[in-house]
Amino acid sequence: MxxxxxxxxxxxxxxxxxxxxxxxxxxxxxxxxxxxxxxxxxxxxxxxxxxxxxxxxxxxxxxxxxxxxxxxxxxxxxxxxxxxxxxxxxxxxxxxxxxxxxxxxxxxxxxxxxxxxxxxxxxxxxxxxxxxxxxxxxxxxPRMRTVLEADVVYRGRQIAQNGLSTMLNGISHTVDYADGVVAVRLRDPEDRLQPIDGNGLTLMPTMFTRRASAPVGDGPPMLMYPARGQGALWETEPVANPAALAGILGETRAKLLAALGDPASSTELGVRFGVTTSAVNQHLRALRDAGLLVGTRSGRSVLYLRSELGSALLAGRSA
Structure with missing residues (x-):
């Protein structure tokens, strides 16, 4: 531990x-x-x-x-x-x-x-x-990085909406946070207690760990944890798409709007839906200009997320 x-x-x-x-x-x-x-x-x-x-x-x-x-x-x-x-x-x-x-x-x-x-x-x-x-x-x-960046954005939203404790307790089934202590259940039988002492704690999403892990030695405090959305990296994703909404927006834009409950980049969306990145960008700009999406820059990528108006349109679709 x-x-x-x-x-x-x-x-x-x-x-x-x-x-x-x-x-x-x-x-x-x-x-x-x-x-x-x-x-x-x-x-x-x-x-x-x-x-x-x-x-x-x-x-x-x-x-x-x-x-x-x-x-x-x-x-x-x-x-x-x-x-x-x-x-x-x-x-x-x-x-x-x-x-x-x-x-x-x-x-x-x-x-x-x-x-x-x-x-x-x-x-x-x-x-x-x-x-x-x-x-x-x-x-x-570029594909891998979009997944990692989207995870960081998601965790940041968790902190803003529900606090640091909720975020830390959700990054891995082997991590628990309470009373100022981040406990990580490692396979190493040795118990280690490491104060942060002003050095900061770095959290790093990765696609190549099944549980939270940490440096072997007593280096700078850091936790590596499984990134969300890995399954979307390589597979195209069919999304339910009622004819009424598709009739208004078009089939591709309706799929994108339905999928953007969590932030994603145009590169990631192109992989998920089997559409070229340039085509995805055109659709995303149209949805954003209509107020159905919001975009925020994260590093070299722009991550898109459904707006309140976009969510309301989806809710009306299913009513």
Whole structure:
């Protein structure tokens, strides 16, 4: 059990972040145990051929049988706008002794593929991770990021509407929050009590964890939790669409309006409904101009949400 202790000032320093490098490292869980990540099976199928050409020996050495990854793969993101190039640059500047210590913390030893000269092993790890990113993440990262950003927006709305406690108690079935203590039920049998002490608590949605997880060591306070909406990333989504509403708005716009009870970007919606992003953008602009949607910028994306007027129109549809 890990317990993060928040005082009054710490409560105001809970923030969200997105880390491309962390997603990259955690994706090795799905590669090793595909059955444990059914929502990511489409990604595994699409990248199967590309992964065959990677340095799998080194990549597999970065994760153990408990599906733990070393802390150098779990950087605390500076913001929701973190770029993979910046994270790779920071990783390359990592002291070699930290690289070795993080491997030991996970494996209890240096894995055989990395047991040679430490600096050569470190360079091999960097190269393998860069190739993994280029082959399996770069083509799909815009889609993945929209899901993660939408989760952050949703959690922010929860805080605004119902408070921090409701949000924290809803991010994972293995997280409980009460009386200033965030309790995380980890598979690690060791009990850890870690005061935040003004360092802030970073919450990070990810598509490659089934329960909340945290850094292995006593690094900066951070929780990684399962992002909402992962199932919508790869599959098209049929939405019930009564003829009366479709007759007014058109079939595609009626589907979009019905789906936007939770915020989403045009990229995500295009994937869900099998429509090109440019076409989705045209429909979204028309719905927004009519007052049926509102849009807010989140990083490089605009997230859309049904307005009160749009919800009223839907309610009238079903009356």
């Amino acid at each position: 890990l317990r993060y202790v928040l005082n009054e000032s710490d409560v105001g320093a809970v923030r969200f972040g997105i880390s491309p490098l962390c997603e990259l490292g955690l994706s090795l869980r799905a590669v090793m145990v595909p059955a444990g990540f059914p929502l990511q099976l489409p990604w595994l199928r699409r990248t199967e051929d590309a992964r065959a050409d990677l340095d799998l020996e080194v990549l597999q050495a970065l994760i153990d049988e408990r599906l733990w990854t070393p802390d150098f793969l779990n950087p605390r993101p500076a913001s929701p706008l973190t770029r993979i190039d910046d994270e790779f640059a920071a990783l390359e500047a990592l002291p070699i002794e930290v690289f070795l210590a993080d491997l030991l913390a996970v494996h209890g030893r240096i894995p055989e593929p990395l047991s040679g000269p430490p600096r050569a092993a470190f360079r091999r790890v960097i190269r393998a991770l860069r190739e993994l990113w280029t082959a399996t993440f770069e083509p799909y990262w």
